[in-house]
Amino acid sequence: MAKPLTTTTPTDLSTCYLGLKLPHPFIVGASPMVGNLDTVRRLEDAxxxxxxxxxxxEEQIVMEQGRTLLDIQSHVDEFSEASSFFPEPAEFxxxxxxxxxxxRHIKAAVQVPVIASLNGISASGWLEYAKLIEQAGADALELNVYYVATDPDESGVAVERRTIDIVRTVKRAIRIPVAVKLSPFFSSLAHFAAGLESAGADGLVLFNRFYQPDIDLEELEVRNELHLSDSSELLxxxxxxxxxxxxxxxxIAVSGGVHTATDAVKAVMAGARSVQVVSAILKNGPQxxxxxxxxxxxxxxxxxxxSLSEMHGCMNLARCPDPAAFERGNYMRILQSWRP
Incomplete structure (x- = not known):
């Protein structure tokens, strides 16, 4: 593919993601870093x-609801006055x-967009808090679809339909843009993406990093350990x-495997509008x-x-010199290319 002519105009790195105009594609991905306002300010300064x-x-929501209801109901019948003192649960x-x-605190502390993230498994769990998140001032919402299908009676079609229904319900209830963060394990990801787009999704995030449990052979225990990503996960x-x-x-945003500017260039060439960075910041600091x-x-x-926009998508399936490299056509060739 011929490269565009070199220009002396300053390089324009701006991009647009979920309707948000960004000066460059590097977004701080979901992590505990946003829990500290001083860290948030340092990241913005960087x-x-x-x-x-x-x-x-949603489990956090349900757990807190259950604890509050228990606190209320455990005292209601102890004293007759309690029936009038304690409001009905629906009023809380x-x-x-x-x-x-x-x-609200982050929005007040920084000038850049803030994207909230919600992980639920039921339509009601998503809907109620999607509305509250919008009211709190989030610029967009990322629906984090973290669901491990272990029920043998639940089909892949049912799993996809539930997620599509959730997206459709949330989009009807709020006005801010909605992205869906996916895992790579859907049986027909292209078909699923089409369904999410039809349901009103504004964007996709590829992919959720599932933290795989390990087995301790000495203690015979299942252990969960955090392993930061590396550039190999980008492929x-x-x-x-x-x-x-x-x-x-x-x-489409990429999440996982972006550690260098070269990683980011590959993602943008493949079609990413933004890249989310976490592990590289944890390793190297906000700078x-x-x-x-x-x-x-x-x-x-x-x-x-x-500009970055000139580069965007130049190596995707529709525009790269060898589209078969992304599909089955390159499979046998790669397998036979290894030499000891």
Missing amino acids: GAAAFVMESLF RLGPQTYLDQI LRVRWLAILSAQRKLD HLATLRSELSRIVEELGYA
């Missing part, structure tokens, strides 16, 4: 284009209020970015964002592009 908050899980604003408060994301960006009009932005500008310029 150049963060936006923040994704860590997920609010149940749930982790601190999450909503943190949205699966690049493949599906290239496929889906050629098929859908959705804004790594400034390094990534500077290096991205240098690489884009060296490749002969005047």
Whole structure:
């Protein structure tokens, strides 16, 4: 593929993700870092284009609701006065209020967009808090679809339909943009993405990093340990970015495997509108964002592009010189290429 002519115009790294105009594609992904306002300010000073908050899980909501109801009901019948003193459960604003408060605090502390994240398994769990998150001032909402299908009686079609129904319900209830964070384990990801787009999703995030449990042979225990990502994890994301960006009009972000500016360039060429960074910041500190932005500008310029938008999608399934490399056609060739 011929490269565009080199230009002396300053490199434009701006992008648009979920209708949000960003000066560059580097977003701080969902992590506990957003729980500290001083860290949030340092990340903004280092150049963060936006923040994704860590997920609010439906289990947290249910647990807090159950605890509050227990506290109420355990005292209602002890004294006759209690029946009038305690309001009905429906009158309480149940749930982790601190999450909503943190949205307001971050919005007041920084000038860049704040994307909330919600992880639920039922339509009601998503809907109620999606509305509250919007009211708290979030600029967009990421629906974090973290669901491990272990029921042998539940089909893949049923799993997909439930998620599509959730997206449709949430989109009808709120006005802010909605992205869906997916796992790579759906049997027909391209078909599923089409269904999510039809349901009203504004974007996709590829992919959720499931933290796999390990087995301790000495203690005979299942252990969960956090392993930060590395650049090798980007390859699966690049493949599906290239496929889906050629098929859908959705804004697609990559999450997982972006540690260098070269990683970001690969993601953008495959079709990413933004890249979420977590592990690289945890390893190198907030200042790594400034390094990534500077290096991205240098690489884009060296490749002969005047802007990031010129580069966007140039290597996706519809535009790359060898589309078969993203599909089955390259499978046998790769397997036979290894030599001892």
